[in-house]
Amino acid sequence: MKEKDLIIWLVNGNTMKFEKVTNLENTxxxxxxxxxxxxxxxxxxxxxxxxNIAGFALEA
Known part of the structure; x- marks a missing residue:
């Protein structure tokens, strides 16, 4: 998997951004x-x- 940016929205309203994301697994x-x-x-x-996650977006 190519390195991508990831944004996560938490149920409490906070957001987090992660850079150079690899090996993403969503269960x-x-x-x-x-x-x-x-x-x-x-x-x-x-x-x-x-x-704890409301949603997330992975760079295309």
Whole structure:
């Protein structure tokens, strides 16, 4: 998967943007992916519980 930007909308109204996202997996219970932390300058893995996500958009 090519590196893409990802925006996540949370049910509490907050939004988050992730850059250089790869290995995105969307299951009934979790959204997981790898990304590059802009502020920390290190690669990271993220895991979100689907119950907290209102929606998300992945760069085309």
């Amino acid at each position: 009934d219970s979790e959204l997981t992916f790898d990304y590059f932390g802009v502020s920390t300058q290190v690669p990271r893995k993220a895991v979100f519980n689907q119950i």
